[in-house]
Amino acid sequence: MERTLKIFDDYRVYEFEGNQPLRVVDTQGKVSQLIKVLQFTLADTFTVEPTNPIPRGDMIPPRSSRRKINPEGIKLIKAFEGVELEAYLDAVGVPTIGYGHTKDVFLGMTITQAEAEELLRQDIEEFEIAVEDAVEVEINDHQFSALVSFCFNLGAGSLFKSTLLKFLNVRKLQEASLEFPRWNKAGGQPLLGLTRRRMAERALFLGKPWQPFLEYELLQLTQPKIKSEYVRYVQQGLQKAGFDIQKNGVFDLETDAAMKKFQAQKRLDPDGLVGPITITELGL
Structure with a gap:
């Protein structure tokens, strides 16, 4: 069924599947929030609406994922992300803290390990929802977790447009697994760190040991x-x-x-x- 985004003049964005509203995000007029909505949607079209047809009393509660990443998936993400308890500028100049967290981060900010774990949980949940939305076939916990790690590193949009997902949704699991190593480039050049991560995610996807690829x-x-x-x-x-x-x-x-x-x-x-x-x- 077709998905559509409807952007209303009170800055809220609804995602519909047919006539059924799936989620709502209040962007508060911020472009960064709108960009984030676009990064996490499978919608093909959008419309701009003058008023919101959904009564306030029927507001859609925030979504939470039905499936959760498994412990091996969390270990993989932590191993490749690393943790920093003091804010720093990442490779493209974005203030970052914890396990790659960027929302509301400023230089000079510090957090505890417990706070880093909580921020990671919040960040992961967005990608759990994205994988749930994108995958149309039954997959096991290792496969789900490998895809969450893939999205966490590359963004949900990368999964949505990938040949990996196309193979997966027609149950070609082996062909899908072979797509992981293709996503190892930055600026058109393969990077060893990305190759290690993609090979580890592929191993997890196949239910095999992924830790050796930390040394790949x-x-x-x-x-x-x-x-x-x-x-x-x-x-x-x-x-x-x-x-x-x-x-x-x-x-x-x-x-x-x-x-x-x-x-x-x-x-x-x-x-x-x-x-x-x-x-x-x-x-x-």
């Missing part, structure tokens, strides 16, 4: 050799693929040779460079 890096044979728990995780994937190698956490000659053979088997470029495509083929 492009692996290859180097001197000195790369040593990390992430290498051990990749070696585990090669073992499951049938290669008899040690799971020692060192990207050594043995691991390099096995990786090139694996890539050749999968018709990838057998260069030994372990990036998102190779990781996906390993089933990690």
Whole structure:
């Protein structure tokens, strides 16, 4: 059913599905509030109305999400966002505090850890509602939580317009999962931090361990050799693929040779460079 926004001259914005009002936001005449409404709507059209046809006594109560992000999703968001208890300017100059919170923040502001947790809860709920609105099929808690993290980082509008959502809504879950790594760019350039987060969200979406991707890096044979728990995780994937190698956490000659053979088997470029495509083929 078609969704429409109706903007009234008392600064309130209603979202309708057909003739049924779903939510109302009082923007108080602030452009920033109107922009936020537009970021969280699936509506295709809007109208500007001179008066509000809905009686004040029938005001729609604030929405809350029926589904909640699970503990693993919260851990993932916290791990990638980090927490700051004193306000700072983010990369684009916006005052920020806590776990990436920006509303009503000013430089010099400080909060407690408990307050940071509460602000995070409030921020997450908006994205829980957005995911509920966008997804038209049954999904499990891990899938829901991965999508909430995706929206928290990229904005609800990114999910609404994504091929990821289109695949998901026709129950093509594997194809949908492969869309996560595509959202790793800023200014047209892939960023390691975004790649790590998208791979972690994909792993959570698939119900697999996501923590190894906190250490994700492009692996290859180097001197000195790369040593990390992430290498051990990749070696585990090669073992499951049938290669008899040690799971020692060192990207050594043995691991390099096995990786090139694996890539050749999968018709990838057998260069030994372990990036998102190779990781996906390993089933990690």
